[in-house]
Amino acid sequence: MIRFLVNRLLGMAVVLLLVCLFTYVIFFVLSPDPAVQICGKNCTPEAIDRIRANLGLDEPFRTQFWTFLTGLFAGRAYGTGANAIECAAPCLGYSFQTSQPVTDMILQRLPVSATVAVGAAVLWLLAGVAAGLLSAVKEGRFADRFIAGLTLTGMSVPNYVLALSLQFLLVVTLGWLPFPQAVPFAEDPGQWFLNFLMPWTVLSIGAAAVYTRLTRANVIETLQENYVRTARAKGLSPGLVWRRHALRPALTPIVTIFGMDFAGLLGGALITETVFGLNGVGKLAADSITKNDQPVIMGVTLLAAFLVVVGNMVVDLLYTAIDPRVRVGSAT
Amino acid sequence: MTDQRPLLRVRDLTVGFTTAAGRVEVVKRLGFDLARGGALGIVGESGSGKSMTSLAIMGLLPKGAERTGSIELDGTELTTLRERQMQAVRGDRIAMVFQDPLSSLNPYYTVGTQIAEAYRAHRTGVTRRQARKVAIEAMERVHIKDAARRVDHYPHQFSGGMRQRVMIAMTLSMEPDLIIADEPTTALDVTVQAQILDLLAEIRRDTGAGLILITHDLAVVSEVADHIVVMREGDLVEQGTAEQVFSDPRADYTRMLLDAVPRIDDEIGLLRTTATEEPR
Amino acid sequence: MTAPLLRATGLVKEFTVRGTGLLGRAARFRAVDDVSLDVHAGETLALVGESGSGKSTTARLIARLIDTTSGTIEFAGRDVHALTGKDLHAYRGDVQVVFQDPYSSLNPKHTVERIVTAPLVYQKRPIPGGARAFTRELMERVGLDPDHSGRFPAQFSGGQAQRIGIARALAVSPKLIIADEAVSALDVSVQAQVINLLRRLQDEEGFSYLFIAHDLAVVRQIAHRVAVMNAGRIVESGDRDQVFGDPQDPYTRRLLAAVPRIRPEWDAARRRNERARRTVEEAAR
Numbered sequence: 001m002i003r004f005l006v007n008r009l010l011g012m013a014v015v016l017l018l019v020c021l022f023t024y025v026i027f028f029v030l031s032p033d034p035a036v037q038i039c040g041k042n043c044t045p046e047a048i049d050r051i052r053a054n055l056g057l058d059e060p061f062r063t064q065f066w067t068f069l070t071g072l073f074a075g076r077a078y079g080t081g082a083n084a085i086e087c088a089a090p091c092l093g094y095s096f097q098t099s100q101p102v103t104d105m106i107l108q109r110l111p112v113s114a115t116v117a118v119g120a121a122v123l124w125l126l127a128g129v130a131a132g133l134l135s136a137v138k139e140g141r142f143a144d145r146f147i148a149g150l151t152l153t154g155m156s157v158p159n160y161v162l163a164l165s166l167q168f169l170l171v172v173t174l175g176w177l178p179f180p181q182a183v184p185f186a187e188d189p190g191q192w193f194l195n196f197l198m199p200w201t202v203l204s205i206g207a208a209a210v211y212t213r214l215t216r217a218n219v220i221e222t223l224q225e226n227y228v229r230t231a232r233a234k235g236l237s238p239g240l241v242w243r244r245h246a247l248r249p250a251l252t253p254i255v256t257i258f259g260m261d262f263a264g265l266l267g268g269a270l271i272t273e274t275v276f277g278l279n280g281v282g283k284l285a286a287d288s289i290t291k292n293d294q295p296v297i298m299g300v301t302l303l304a305a306f307l308v309v310v311g312n313m314v315v316d317l318l319y320t321a322i323d324p325r326v327r328v329g330s331a332t
Numbered sequence: 333m334t335d336q337r338p339l340l341r342v343r344d345l346t347v348g349f350t351t352a353a354g355r356v357e358v359v360k361r362l363g364f365d366l367a368r369g370g371a372l373g374i375v376g377e378s379g380s381g382k383s384m385t386s387l388a389i390m391g392l393l394p395k396g397a398e399r400t401g402s403i404e405l406d407g408t409e410l411t412t413l414r415e416r417q418m419q420a421v422r423g424d425r426i427a428m429v430f431q432d433p434l435s436s437l438n439p440y441y442t443v444g445t446q447i448a449e450a451y452r453a454h455r456t457g458v459t460r461r462q463a464r465k466v467a468i469e470a471m472e473r474v475h476i477k478d479a480a481r482r483v484d485h486y487p488h489q490f491s492g493g494m495r496q497r498v499m500i501a502m503t504l505s506m507e508p509d510l511i512i513a514d515e516p517t518t519a520l521d522v523t524v525q526a527q528i529l530d531l532l533a534e535i536r537r538d539t540g541a542g543l544i545l546i547t548h549d550l551a552v553v554s555e556v557a558d559h560i561v562v563m564r565e566g567d568l569v570e571q572g573t574a575e576q577v578f579s580d581p582r583a584d585y586t587r588m589l590l591d592a593v594p595r596i597d598d599e600i601g602l603l604r605t606t607a608t609e610e611p612r
Numbered sequence: 613m614t615a616p617l618l619r620a621t622g623l624v625k626e627f628t629v630r631g632t633g634l635l636g637r638a639a640r641f642r643a644v645d646d647v648s649l650d651v652h653a654g655e656t657l658a659l660v661g662e663s664g665s666g667k668s669t670t671a672r673l674i675a676r677l678i679d680t681t682s683g684t685i686e687f688a689g690r691d692v693h694a695l696t697g698k699d700l701h702a703y704r705g706d707v708q709v710v711f712q713d714p715y716s717s718l719n720p721k722h723t724v725e726r727i728v729t730a731p732l733v734y735q736k737r738p739i740p741g742g743a744r745a746f747t748r749e750l751m752e753r754v755g756l757d758p759d760h761s762g763r764f765p766a767q768f769s770g771g772q773a774q775r776i777g778i779a780r781a782l783a784v785s786p787k788l789i790i791a792d793e794a795v796s797a798l799d800v801s802v803q804a805q806v807i808n809l810l811r812r813l814q815d816e817e818g819f820s821y822l823f824i825a826h827d828l829a830v831v832r833q834i835a836h837r838v839a840v841m842n843a844g845r846i847v848e849s850g851d852r853d854q855v856f857g858d859p860q861d862p863y864t865r866r867l868l869a870a871v872p873r874i875r876p877e878w879d880a881a882r883r884r885n886e887r888a889r890r891t892v893e894e895a896a897r
Binding site for chain 1: 430438488
């Protein structure tokens with residue numbers, strides 16, 4: 001078990017290192033010279049050289065990358081002597097636009113994004129699994145067909161269309177919901193909930209539809225398993241057969257997919273946050289892309305990669321806990 | 333014998349499905365008796381309806397199957413029981429061993445949990461420790477060594493033969509009157525098969541339970557059963573004592589089957605075959 | 613004694629069982645461990661054993677479906693591993709395999725005609741007499757209705773589908789047919805028919821069988837010589853009657869003792885009863 005854990009952690013480190021390397025190459029080597037961008041229009045070659053020296057861009061690539069990496073873990077200093085600016089770990093550099101530390105910019109916006117993402121994930125997991133179970137129980141009947149229609153709609157409507165139409169309907173026309181603002185939970189839980197309700201719904205609807213179908217298919221398939229027949233042959237009640245022998249095998253694959261989807265939420269958050277004007281990491285990324293603010297884009301990319309890798313790791317560990325075939329190797 | 337009533341009395345058992353192409357009967361007016369403590373072999377090739385017969389007795393037929401006729405267990409008519417009442421019969425009075433032990437065991441639970449499950453379902457107020465004890469005892473009765481440790485292992489940690497022992501241990505916790513074994517050794521190697529057949533015989537001797545063995549293998553059924561039912565495409569072809577069916581078969585089909593079985597200790601020559609195959 | 617058609621010497625096949633993760637240590641598992649065997653022209657060598665004995669892996673090594681770890685295979689005096697290009701093509705024609713599950717080894721979307729002529733098409737050989745006539749003739753030889761040459765595998769029963777597999781093997785006039793559990797999945801009455809067919813075809817064509825099976829009673833009906841495998845090794849081999857009648861290896865003895873059997877006295881009584889019945893029937897005529 002410990003060996004398995006060490007293995008996974010090492011693998012994770014390697015993947016993250018590679019991600020760092022690739023993003024660094026893409027944003028600092030293959031992109032237009034950052035020094036020129038920072039310097040602006042009225043620029044002298046001396047000024048550019050000074051900026052390059054400050055950013056360490058005059059160093060060979062290997063040194064640059066190494067400084068960047070150590071910056072991530074131990075912090076780094078830009079410039080030398082009295083002009084040096086200390087950037088604490090995890091240092092992702094400074095925004096070209098606002099000169100703020102990228103780490104701070106992300107951390108400021110993370111709570112909003114996390115609220116949107118976690119809320120949406122909880123919502124789609126609950127709604128998807130519940131609808132899927134209902135669909136499986138009522139296989140072929142009206143409820144099943146009705147849910148099938150809903151999932152089809154949910155999967156085919158694009159996020160932004162849904163976001164805009166919900167906003168128009170519920171906020172502008174009916175006035176049932178406030179225009180979403182990031183109200184802190186501690187301030188007013190009720191308002192907090194109402195404010196985030198729309199972003200959650202929008203972000204979760206597509207995934208909820210997929211989870212509904214997945215749950216339904218898994219449950220129906222599991223009910224065909226021989227061990228379900230064995231359970232019935234033992235005289236267990238239908239409820240017990242369901243709870244013990246059908247549900248756990250049927251829901252296990254969902255855990256796997258959930259972990260990965262959750263990590264990949266950032267992309268969905270991007271659109272949702274933009275549409276509802278919520279100041280989260282997604283919006284930060286969108287803004288920096290339009291302004292070509294490379295350190296920020298890179299910081300967000302690294303965060304996303306980190307989340308995906310960690311998400312996968314968590315899924316692996318969960319899977320190990322759930323499925324004995326993974327946990328204990330076969331013996332005898 | 334003070335009680336002359338058979339343990340199981342099946343009459344006019346018919347299992348049918350209504351499909352788009354019309355009604356298909358997979359078991360047709362089947363009738364047989366199983367004496368208390370007796371061993372009945374139901375033998376047939378694929379499509380004979382032998383497995384459907386076992387599921388019909390258990391009340392575990394697939395969706396859409398229609399069952400008519402009478403199945404009496406110890407004088408109790410099973411076909412008119414409500415699902416709730418039938419649950420009380422399953423696992424308690426009739427227990428079943430299936431063909432493929434790996435897929436018939438739930439990979440997510442320890443064998444101990446699964447063995448004790450029937451016991452916990454049929455008795456009230458069973459503690460965890462009692463259930464565990466019952467499971468260990470059942471495992472010891474099917475000769476699984478080191479049962480106290482193995483009880484916490486998962487199905488995939490056992491070999492094929494050991495898994496089938498676990499399946500048999502599952503039937504034992506409630507001391508059933510009748511054990512139905514549907515092709516219990518088909519997925520197993522021949523040396524393991526011999527051990528499992530010995531085990532079934534031993535359990536029958538020790539508990540006095542009746543046995544219905546469902547198999548395609550005539551040699552296996554000849555070693556285990558005292559009564560034989562031969563089925564073909566849902567029909568009962570012939571039945572009688574094992575000696576009668578094997579030494580003086582009445583039906584042409586039985587004769588053909590017996591001629592077609594390759595022997596390990598008899599003459600070698602052209603295997604006699606009279607059956608013609610129909611296209612699907 | 614003439615040189616054997618097939619001679620395998622010191623065959624070894626190791627599989628790597630990979631550990632999980634980056635540091636997982638790879639373990640090696642020996643599925644076939646120093647196996648040597650000869651198959652002579654026109655004879656049937658049966659390779660018997662339980663699951664995991666290595667019998668099917670051995671068959672695959674000989675068919676060159678997988679690579680050997682070490683050891684040599686000679687076919688008609690030539691080193692099979694050295695064969696390339698045209699010679700390898702010819703070897704693939706000379707050695708045909710019939711598998712256990714006829715449905716999964718026949719393309720469900722191809723007609724019998726296309727399946728049966730495929731080996732010739734792959735080998736770019738002409739089809740003698742045209743595809744239709746060729747297929748009809750082969751189907752007749754394996755006991756299928758030649759009018760069904762345009763049907764698909766799913767339209768046939770298990771035994772018939774296995775006959776299609778046999779017809780496909782016959783199409784290229786092989787010298788050796790490897791039958792890998794070829795009758796194991798069949799019902800007993802159908803199994804008997806296919807065994808009879810395999811024997812008849814050998815009498816007519818004179819090719820050899822490497823007959824892989826776990827069922828000793830079946831093996832006894834078809835084999836001239838028998839090799840018993842256990843845990844990757846051949847523990848005993850010899851003429852059929854010697855192996856079945858006077859087994860030397862303890863494992864062979866255990867295997868034979870475990871085979872379920874119908875009581876000989878019942879069989880004897882049945883034969884007596886049958887003779888009596890026939891006498892009565894004839895007298896009545």
